[in-house]
Amino acid sequence: MSPVKRFALGRNLEVFQPHVLKTDGGARIRAARPDALVVAAYGLILPQAVLDAAAHGALNIHASLLPRWRGAAPIQRAILAGDAQTGVSIMQMDAGLDTGAVLAQSGIPIAPDDDAGTLHDKLAVLGAEMIVATLADVQAGRARPVPQPQQGVTYASKLGKQEALLDWSRPAVELERAVRAFRPSPGAATLLDGAPLKVWRVTVTCGRGAPGELLSSGDASLVVAAGEGALSITELQRPGGRRLAAGEFLRGHRLAPGVRFG
Numbered sequence: 001m002s003p004v005k006r007f008a009l010g011r012n013l014e015v016f017q018p019h020v021l022k023t024d025g026g027a028r029i030r031a032a033r034p035d036a037l038v039v040a041a042y043g044l045i046l047p048q049a050v051l052d053a054a055a056h057g058a059l060n061i062h063a064s065l066l067p068r069w070r071g072a073a074p075i076q077r078a079i080l081a082g083d084a085q086t087g088v089s090i091m092q093m094d095a096g097l098d099t100g101a102v103l104a105q106s107g108i109p110i111a112p113d114d115d116a117g118t119l120h121d122k123l124a125v126l127g128a129e130m131i132v133a134t135l136a137d138v139q140a141g142r143a144r145p146v147p148q149p150q151q152g153v154t155y156a157s158k159l160g161k162q163e164a165l166l167d168w169s170r171p172a173v174e175l176e177r178a179v180r181a182f183r184p185s186p187g188a189a190t191l192l193d194g195a196p197l198k199v200w201r202v203t204v205t206c207g208r209g210a211p212g213e214l215l216s217s218g219d220a221s222l223v224v225a226a227g228e229g230a231l232s233i234t235e236l237q238r239p240g241g242r243r244l245a246a247g248e249f250l251r252g253h254r255l256a257p258g259v260r261f262g
Helices: 003-010 021-031 074-080 116-140 172-181 246-252
Strands: 037-040 058-062 085-092 102-109 188-192 195-205 214-217 222-225 230-237
Touching: 037 116, 058 116, 074 085, 074 116, 074 172, 085 116, 102 116, 172 188, 172 195, 172 230, 222 246, 230 246
Parallel strands: 037 058
Antiparallel strands: 058 085, 085 102, 188 195, 195 230, 214 222, 222 230
16 A cells, blocks of 8 residues: 555545546546546556546646656656756646646755655655645635746656666766666666676766776775766675675675776
C-alpha cells in the first residue's frame, strides 16, 4: 500500500483502484460527481472521459517549472542537465503530455549535493502545500490558468537502463551529475573486470588519463580519469554486496593504477 492508501483507509475513506482506468474507472469517477481531481505521479495519460468528470477538471502536481521538462522523469533530467533550479507546477490537465495551463508555480534551487531522492522529497513537500492552496483558490474562484509559453519546451523522457551505465569518455562534471540523478534508483553503474559495479558517491577532481583509467587509489577514494577531468569515487558496491566507502572496498578488492573501468 502507498502512504496515501494507508492514510485513507485509516480514516475510513474509500479507496478505488481500477485495473484499467479507461475501461474500469471512468463511470465510477463520474458517479462520485467530483468537484476536482488531483493527479500526482500517475504515470499514464488520463482518458478524456476522466478529465471531463470533474466540474473543475483534473489538476496535476508536476515536478518541474513547465514548460521545461514535460514528461516522465523531470527530476532526473533537471539534475542531468545541470539546471540551477527546478520546482512544482500545478497544471490543469488536457489531452496533451503536460501541456495544460498552469494554475500555480514555485521554484527551488537544486543544491550541489542534491540527488533524485533528496530533490523528490523537497518537491513532494512543496507540491503538497501548493495543491492545498490551489484547490482553495479554485473553490473561491481566484484561480487563473495561464497557458504555457511555446518557448522553452523540453521533454523529460523516461529513463533507459543503459543511461545509468557511466560513459567515461564524457566530462567528469557530467558523470558526477549522472551519479546524483540515478541515486537512489537505479544507481549509476560501471564495469570492472567485466562485472557491474554500482557507483554511489563521487566528486569532480583534477586528473588526466585514458577515459576509465584508475589514476590512484587510497583510503578515501578511487580517482578515475574521464574524458575531461576525473572523478573521485568515495562510495561503491559490488554485485550482491553492500555499499562500501572506497577504503573498505579496496581492503577486499585491491586495484592497481592503470586498471580500466567501463
